Amino acid sequence: MESLSHLNFLFRGSFLHNPYKYSKEVIAINMFEFEKITESVWAHTKGDTFGHVAFVKLKDRLVFIDSGYYPKVIEEARKKAEELTGLTVKQLLITHHHGDHILGNQVFEDCEIISSKPVLKILSAYWTEDNTENLRKREPESFSELQIVLPNKTFEGEYTITDDNLTLKIKQTNGHSNGSSFIFIPEEEVLIAGDLLFAKEVPYFGDDTADPYLWIEAYKEMIKLSPKIIVPGHGPVSDIEAMQEQLDYMEKCVKWVENFVNKGEKKEDLEKAKDFPILDYEPYDNFELLFNRSKNRTFDVVKEKLT
Numbered sequence: 589m590e591s592l593s594h595l596n597f598l599f600r601g602s603f604l605h606n607p608y609k610y611s612k613e614v615i616a617i618n619m620f621e622f623e624k625i626t627e628s629v630w631a632h633t634k635g636d637t638f639g640h641v642a643f644v645k646l647k648d649r650l651v652f653i654d655s656g657y658y659p660k661v662i663e664e665a666r667k668k669a670e671e672l673t674g675l676t677v678k679q680l681l682i683t684h685h686h687g688d689h690i691l692g693n694q695v696f697e698d699c700e701i702i703s704s705k706p707v708l709k710i711l712s713a714y715w716t717e718d719n720t721e722n723l724r725k726r727e728p729e730s731f732s733e734l735q736i737v738l739p740n741k742t743f744e745g746e747y748t749i750t751d752d753n754l755t756l757k758i759k760q761t762n763g764h765s766n767g768s769s770f771i772f773i774p775e776e777e778v779l780i781a782g783d784l785l786f787a788k789e790v791p792y793f794g795d796d797t798a799d800p801y802l803w804i805e806a807y808k809e810m811i812k813l814s815p816k817i818i819v820p821g822h823g824p825v826s827d828i829e830a831m832q833e834q835l836d837y838m839e840k841c842v843k844w845v846e847n848f849v850n851k852g853e854k855k856e857d858l859e860k861a862k863d864f865p866i867l868d869y870e871p872y873d874n875f876e877l878l879f880n881r882s883k884n885r886t887f888d889v890v891k892e893k894l895t
């Protein structure tokens with residue numbers, strides 16, 4: 589189970605092709621690019637950071653959202669953000685605990701690093717010196733200098749960051765994982781969803797703390813906010829239509845598994861079942877393994893709910 593629980597933390601990052609190929613020549617990453625999403629929000633959704641990152645420009649500072657997978661790439665991202673705006677990043681918001689959203693935290697050591705309480709709890713328990721050292725050794729090109737930097741401020745349920753012009757409403761919904769949160773900026777009708785939205789992809793719902801019922805509620809809550817633009821954790825910048833597709837899909841999966849459990853079928857037979865709902869998108873690396881984890885986790889949650 590060691591490797592599985594490891595996977596749970598790194599999500600799929602370590603298996604994916606790294607566009608920067610790590611090492612020295614890499615990183616004339618002057619090519620790191622942000623896309624301007626609204627007046628105050630920029631995002632990088634090309635996949636170079638694995639989990640997407642974004643930043644919000646307030647009057648006197650920047651608020652960065654998630655720190656991606658590779659510290660070296662994130663260092664360039666932070667530089668670029670500060671260059672673009674002439675402002676300094678003072679706060680980092682973490683949407684959830686997966687490695688492809690937090691391993692760049694060390695680049696923001698001088699900042700306030702904010703997450704929901706469960707995120708800090710999960711990260712503190714997992715990232716022992718041993719686990720950190722293992723990753724340094726396993727992927728030295730990217731992580732030889734890895735330091736795990738934990739959130740230094742936590743909230744429960746909701747948190748707000750504001751200045752004269754903008755409000756960042758952070759809401760913990762759980763679902764994708766315990767502690768998963770999204771950020772909504774009502775003045776610009778933009779929502780930064782973290783992995784609560786996989787756009788145009790099959791979502792990953794195989795985390796040990798994933799809860800498809802809570803995720804369904806989270807989708808509904810985000811849709812209710814009527815955002816015009818949504819920055820997902822993976823996939824292209826999107827809108828409500830992409831969110832609705834994921835909501836419909838998750839409902840389908842839950843119904844399918846409820847039916848499977850009600851028929852008295854066994855968990856071992858789940859992976860063999862041919863008609864488990866699927867979205868017709870390009871599979872990502874290690875798709876089979878991750879999708880099976882999603883199915884199995886859904887089985888566990890549904891079974892517990894129904895018995």
Ligand SMILES: [Zn+2]
Binds near residue numbers: 599684686764783
């Ligand atoms: Zn995730």
